[in-house]
Amino acid sequence: MTSFDFDTVVTRLGTDAKKWGAYPSDILPMWVADMDFAAPPSVIEALRHRVEHGVFGYCLPQDSLRTQIVDDMQKKYGWTISPDDIVFLPGVEPGFNMALKSETKPDDGLLIQTPVYNPILTAHRHWGLQSIEVPLRESNDGYSIDADALDEGMGRSRVFLFCNPHNPTGKVFTREELGHIAQSAIRHDVLVISDEIHCELLLDGRRHIPIASLSAEIADRTITLMSASKTYNIAGLKAAFAIVTNPQLRQRFNASRLGLVDSVNLFGLEAAHAAYMSASEWREALLSYLEGNRDYLQSEIARRFPKIRIVPAQSTYLAWLDCSALDLPEPPQAFFLNRGKVAFSAGSDFGAAYGNFIRLNFGCPRSLLVEGLDRMTAALESRI
Numbered sequence: 001m002t003s004f005d006f007d008t009v010v011t012r013l014g015t016d017a018k019k020w021g022a023y024p025s026d027i028l029p030m031w032v033a034d035m036d037f038a039a040p041p042s043v044i045e046a047l048r049h050r051v052e053h054g055v056f057g058y059c060l061p062q063d064s065l066r067t068q069i070v071d072d073m074q075k076k077y078g079w080t081i082s083p084d085d086i087v088f089l090p091g092v093e094p095g096f097n098m099a100l101k102s103e104t105k106p107d108d109g110l111l112i113q114t115p116v117y118n119p120i121l122t123a124h125r126h127w128g129l130q131s132i133e134v135p136l137r138e139s140n141d142g143y144s145i146d147a148d149a150l151d152e153g154m155g156r157s158r159v160f161l162f163c164n165p166h167n168p169t170g171k172v173f174t175r176e177e178l179g180h181i182a183q184s185a186i187r188h189d190v191l192v193i194s195d196e197i198h199c200e201l202l203l204d205g206r207r208h209i210p211i212a213s214l215s216a217e218i219a220d221r222t223i224t225l226m227s228a229s230k231t232y233n234i235a236g237l238k239a240a241f242a243i244v245t246n247p248q249l250r251q252r253f254n255a256s257r258l259g260l261v262d263s264v265n266l267f268g269l270e271a272a273h274a275a276y277m278s279a280s281e282w283r284e285a286l287l288s289y290l291e292g293n294r295d296y297l298q299s300e301i302a303r304r305f306p307k308i309r310i311v312p313a314q315s316t317y318l319a320w321l322d323c324s325a326l327d328l329p330e331p332p333q334a335f336f337l338n339r340g341k342v343a344f345s346a347g348s349d350f351g352a353a354y355g356n357f358i359r360l361n362f363g364c365p366r367s368l369l370v371e372g373l374d375r376m377t378a379a380l381e382s383r384i
C-alpha cells in the first residue's frame with residue numbers, strides 16, 4: 001500500500017477554516033466535524049486539473065458519477081439502486097430539511113435519538129414539529145437502542161430522523177437494531193430520513209448497513225443521505241446526495257427545493273467523483289490512523305483522567321466524553337476552553353441532558369491530539 005502522511009500539521013490558521021477561525025489563535029480547536037488532514041492526493045489532483053480548465057459555469061452531475069455511486073452501493077453494501085434514484089444536493093443538512101418540509105405538517109411528531117448532532121436535534125423548530133426524543137442507552141460496552149421506548153416514540157411520530165453512524169457517540173447500529181427500527185417504522189407508517197454522512201468512516205473493519213438496503217419495504221419509506229465530505233475531508237466543497245428509490249417520494253422531495261436549495265458546486269462534484277473513483281487506499285490508511293488516535297485517546301483518558309468516561313467510537317473521528325465525575329465549577333466545554341485553551345463541542349449542543357459531556361474531534365495529526373490532552377491536563381491542574 002502507498003503510504004500517506006497524516007502526521008504533518010497543515011496550518012489552517014488564516015485559511016478561512018471555520019474550525020480554526022471561530023476562536024482566537026491561541027486556542028487549539030477540537031470541535032467542528034472536519035479533519036485537519038489534506039484531502040487525498042488524487043482528489044487534489046482532480047481539482048487542480050479542473051481549475052486549470054478555467055471555465056466555471058453552471059454544471060450538471062456527470063452520468064459517470066451516478067454510475068460510480070450505483071456501483072459503490074452494490075459493492076460496499078450489497079444495495080441495488082439505479083442512477084435515477086440519486087438526487088444531488090449542496091449538503092446533507094439541506095437534504096434532511098427538504099425531506100421534513102415535504103413530508104410533514106405542523107405538529108407532526110419527529111423522532112430523534114439523543115444525544116444527537118445539533119441540526120438534527122433542532123430541525124423540528126424549522127417546521128413546527130413536536131420533537132420526540134428517545135435517548136440511546138449507554139453501558140460500558142457502548143450504546144444500544146431501547147427497543148420498547150423507540151417503538152413507543154414511533155407510534156407518536158410521522159418521521160424518524162436517524163443518524164447512522166451516529167454523531168456524537170460514534171455508534172454503528174447493528175443489523176438487528178436496524179431490523180427493529182425498520183419493522184417499527186413500517187408498523188407505525190413512519191418515514192425514515194437516514195443521515196448516513198459518516199458511512200465510510202467505520203473503524204475496526206466494521207461494515208456499514210444502509211437501513212434502506214434491508215428490504216424493499218423499508219426502502220420505500222426511506223430517504224438516505226450521504227456525502228464524500230466527511231471521509232475525504234472536503235466538507236467545504238458542499239456536495240452531497242440523497243438516494244430515494246420510491247419515485248413518488250423522490251418527486252415530492254425534489255419539489256421541496258422551492259428555489260432555496262440550489263444545484264451543487266462544480267468542485268464538490270469533481271472532488272466526490274475523484275474520491276469515490278481513486279481514493280480507497282487513502283481511506284484505508286486514514287481509518288487505521290484514526291483507529292490509532294482513538295486507541296491512544298482512550299488509553300490516555302484512562303491514565304490521565306480516570307474520572308472521565310469514554311465509550312470507544314466504533315466509527316467517525318468523534319469521541320463523546322462524560323465529564324460529570326470531574327465535578328467542574330462550570331460546564332466542561334467552558335472549563336477546558338477558559339483554563340486549557342482547547343475548544344471542544346459542548347455536550348448541551350447534543351441534547352439538554354448532556355451538559356456534562358464534551359465532544360472531542362480526534363481527526364488530526366497525533367501531535368495535535370497530544371497537545372489537546374496536555375491542555376486538558378493543564379486545565380485540571382489549574383484547579384488545585
Ligand SMILES: Cc1ncc(COP(=O)(O)O)c(C=O)c1O
Nearest residue numbers: 033091092093094117167197240
Ligand atoms: C451527522 C451529520 N449530518 C450532517 C452534517 C452536515 O452535513 P452537510 O455539511 O453536508 O450539510 C454533519 C456535519 O458534521 C453531520 O455530522
